[in-house]
Every structure is written in C-alpha cells, then in structure tokens.
Amino acid sequence: MSEKELRKPDDGRLIDYLLNESSPEESLEIERLCAEHSEWNDAKENLGRTLGLLEDACKQPFEKIEKDMSLDTDRIKNLKSIVEENGEGEKKSENYSLEAEPIQRKLLSSPIFWGPLAAAACAAFLAGYPSLFDEPESEEVSLTYEGDKDFDSITKANLQAADLAQESSESKKSADSVGISQNSPVLKKVEVDKIMTDVDEQLIALSSLEAESILSDRTRKEVVALNDLIEADAREIKLADAFSTPVPPAPLTSSKEKNPASDSFLAAVPPAPMKNEQLLLPSPKPEGQAKSQIAYQSATPPAILGKEAELGPIREEESVEEILRSKPKGFEPEIESLTAPEQKDLGLMSRSRKSAVAEKVPESALNFSSEILANRRARPSSWTAYFRQPGPCLLFTEDGEALGLVESSQAVGNKCNLRRVRDIRQGKRFTLSPGAFQLRYTSPRGSVVILSGALDKKTSKRGFEGTYEFTAEKAWWLDQNEVRQALPIEELSR
C-alpha cells in the first residue's frame, strides 16, 4: 500500500476497531496508523464521537411517529408561490444587472467615488502618525509661501507626474489661445504657480476635510483621559505579560536613545518628549512599592501619545493657537518647547471631538461599574469549589491592582498552580516577583470570592516555565455593598 493510501483513513477499519470487532493484530495496526498519521487520528476521534452519541441515543426507547409528517397544502402553495416569485425575481435581477453594470463601472472609475475614500485614508494616516508628515509638510508649505524661491525644484519634488502633465496641457491650450510661446519664462512661472496653488488647495482640503473632524483641540481634560487609557493599557500589558516566559531583559533606554534604524514602524516616529514612567504612572507610588512586585522592562515608548501628554500641564481648556493669539507679539511662553508639527496638529482640531473623547472614557467606565453593581451578590454556597476546580480567575496585587486573567490548576489543599492567560506582547515583559497576591473568582451569578496568599515561582528540572504556585492564606466573599466578608480558610484543607 502506498504512503498516500496509508494516510487516507479507512472508516470501515476504524469503525470495526472502535466497535471492538477488529482482531488484535488489526487493532495494533490501527493504533500505529493513528499514532503516525494525524488524518487517521482525526477520523478516529470523529467516528468515536458519533459512536458515543449513538450509544447514548440507543439507550432511550424510540417514540413512534404515527402522524403523517408532511406539510399541508396551504403551506406547500405558499412555498410554491415563493419559488415562483424567486424565479421571476431572478429574471428581473438578470435584466437589471445588465443595465446596472456600466453604471457601476462608471461610478468606480469616477473620482467622486474614490476621492472621499482617499481623503479619509489620508486623514486617518495623518491622525495616526501626524509626526511622520509634519516636517516635510511644513517645509513645503513654508517654501510655497516664500513664492519665487526655488519653485522649480519644489515642483519636481512634490507634484505627481500625472497632475503635472494634465496641468501643463491645460496651460498649453490657454497659452495657445493668447499666443504666448511655450518656452516663455512667464508661462512657465504661471504654470507652476497655478499647479502649486492647486496642490496647496488639494493638500489643505485633504487635511482639513477629514483631519479637522478627527483631530480636535486637545485640552488637559483630554490628555488626562488619554493618560487614563494608556494607564489602563499598561495594566493590560502587565496582565498579559505577567506570566510570560523569561527573556533576556531589554536595556531600559530613553526614547531619545532609541535606535532610529529599528524595523518597527513606530520606531520611525520621532521620540516622545515625555518619559514613559511619567506618562504611564500619572499618580506616582512610593518608590519600591510597585517595583517590588512588577519589573517593568519596556523598550517601546508610546511616542505619539507621549507628545500629546506633554501638553497637559501647558493649558487647561484653550488650544495652543488660542493661547498664541491671546498673547502679545514677541511673547513666547512655554509653548516654545512645542515643535511645529505639534502646534499644527492642535490647530486643526475641533472642540466637538475633544469633548467626545473626554466624555467617552468615564461613560463606559460608569456603564461597566453599573453592570457589575446590578449583579446582586450572594454568599456562595460552596466557595471552596471556586479554588479547587481549575478555571480562570483574576490576579491582583495586595494593593488591589489588577494584573489580569490567570488560569488556576486543580488545587491541592490551599495550594494551586497559576499560569498567565493570553499572549505576550512583543517588546514588553513583566515578571512577577514572589510576594503577596490575591485571586478573585466570579461566578456567573455575580458571587465573588477573593483569596489572598503568597505567590512563588514554580521551577522544574528545566527551570522556571511560567508557572507560579499560589498558597491561599485568607478568603473572603463580597457582599452586595462590595464589603469583604471573611470565609473560613481552613475549609480548603478538609
């Protein structure tokens, strides 16, 4: 038998094997095939499931269906009419499709169709990575307004060839009509000026059309909201990476020291002027408290948001442009530290966006907390089952800081093993140091059991493999007022 034939599972042989109808030799052969070929194993499992269901089904007596089981005439007539309608509908749609096709083609080839999409894409890109465009754009704009200086080179560098050709042909026609030579320097200047003006208009239209609606006046309120989001994100990272497999620690570099030749796209973004630690931890804890439990080893600064975050202390509700306008000329306040792109970004934003962003976070947070509060809490009847049975739970520090979802193994006494849930985020790593932690179990009814205890790394022969051992020392359940009520921890040892 060829290798290909061997790989193709034989359902008959498998069924016989599963029904204990195979000879011992045949059984061994089937087991070998299943062990060697995943196809055989999959087929075996699939057939096994069906046989299990058949066995269950055969245990119960079959009810005989005496009645005639057909649809009545009315229903069949209805179905017939639907089928006929569908048939007519199909014919109609065929006719329509013949007519509609050219229209669709026309639409697709029309700039009206693609224009807004292109504008939206540009705006989204500008919104996401404004600093990528800032410097060249500002140079271009400043040069444009400088007028005659080097306009030929600017044109070559910035204009699309197709646009240029189109514009040139139009200019040529107009030049012909007034009898001006094609090589005339006047015509050349007029052409380029026209093109430049059009391009400027296009650029401004593109950026202002969508970007204006996206980028809003960022106020302190918004920056605080963004900081909160970043902090939440950082916590999530802690959660995801808390149980990651150890990797060599990345050197803690400042954003300015970051390697500009990095492959990462974000690495191309100019470094954030703010330190990560400040950004991620707006309310700094006493030194050593957080570090004792989590070793933060990030090498990727959130550069874009860092830039925005720096604006926080500068202003309360006014935009940078407004502040600038309100100051007398020559007065250069602390905004001097802002780069041109930052000021430009801020100038393009609308207030509606600002308020929308600022209000979004608290609203969702409120909804979430109200959902939780809506669940009436009750003392769990068998709280030990929460800890004894394997399942997911949340890991907290002693200070109540959520580190994320972990999977607990089967508990023995007051000990269980924990592993992180979810994947590691690239470039960031957090490890848990042995210490006091808490586990929180929530039932679908809303009952909550919290266990406090010591966490330690569990090492095997191969070293530490991401598993931690948790020893429960205290237990509580949360009542309806979110107050912890003690549970007898000794019940775990029974």
Place this chain on the structure above:
Amino acid sequence: MPEQQDSPNLPDQPIGSESQLGEWFEKLEKPLMIYAYQTLNDRDEAMDMVQEAFVRFFKEEEKVREPKAWLYRTTRNLCISHLRKHGRVQTIGEEEQMDFLDSSERDEKSPAAQLESKEAKGRVRHALSILPDDLRELLHLKFEKKLSYKEISVKSGLSVSNVGFKLHNVIKDLTIDMKTEGLT
C-alpha cells in the same frame, strides 16, 4: 391552525411530491417535519418551522453549500427560537449555569458545550428515528445489547459482512451529517 390533513378534499401525500419544489424538498420535507415535531411536540408548530426553513432556503438556495446540513440547522434554530419565545425552554445557564461552579462537573463541560451536546444527541436520535426498522434494529443490537457482528448475524439472519457493511454505512453517513452540521 386547523389540521388540513383532516379534510377529505385535500390529499396530503401527492401535493408534496407534485410540488416541484426541488429535490431537497422531496428528500427532506418529512425528515425535517419529524425532526421539528420531535423538538416541538406539536404538529402545526413543526409545519410552521419547516415551512419557514424552506422559505429561507429557497431565497438563499444558490448560496447554500450543504443544503441538508443547512436545512437541519435552520430548522433546529427555528425550533429553539420558537420554544424560547414561548417560554417553553430555558436558556441553558439559568439553572445549570447557576450551579456550575458548585457542581463537580465544572471542569468537564461549559454550559455552551452542554447545549451543543444536547443538540447533538437530539440530532442523532432523530437520525435513528427516520432509519428503516431493520437498520434501527441492527443499531439497537449493537449499541444497546452490545452484541458482536457474529451474534447480530445469528439474530438477524444477515451475513457477518453484511451486518458490518450496513452498520458502517449508517455510522459513516451520520458522522458526515453531524460534521457538516457542526455538531461534532
């Protein structure tokens, strides 16, 4: 809804077969009716569900890749929705979910898995119920009485290889159906 079959002027059987509603209607009208009836235990409601399933099928026939699986799944979903709508079924979870943390089976099956398992069992029971009597008897002897092919052969008068052949076919077909319907 009154039972139309009671009317002497309305013959039941020929209409379906003359209906020219397609091969899938011909093949699956009765099995689906039985399936819906087994789920709902009400003939009129079962007819409503099957009719609705076919209405949807005719509208999307060209998009449906596996008509048999599609029709069974749609009928099952319609029946479950109907039962829920009329309060005749409790979403799994309500009672079972409430206790699942305390139960010893917490680590074995989630409520969703239990629901799937129930659906799969119901589907297999239905498949058995529409089998010809002789085949059902073979399955009964094999799975309930735990007889070997040889013993079944003696009881049924079929050859051993014939017993094996028939059982293989039933099991294979059912496995394919269950897989296409996403129940295994």
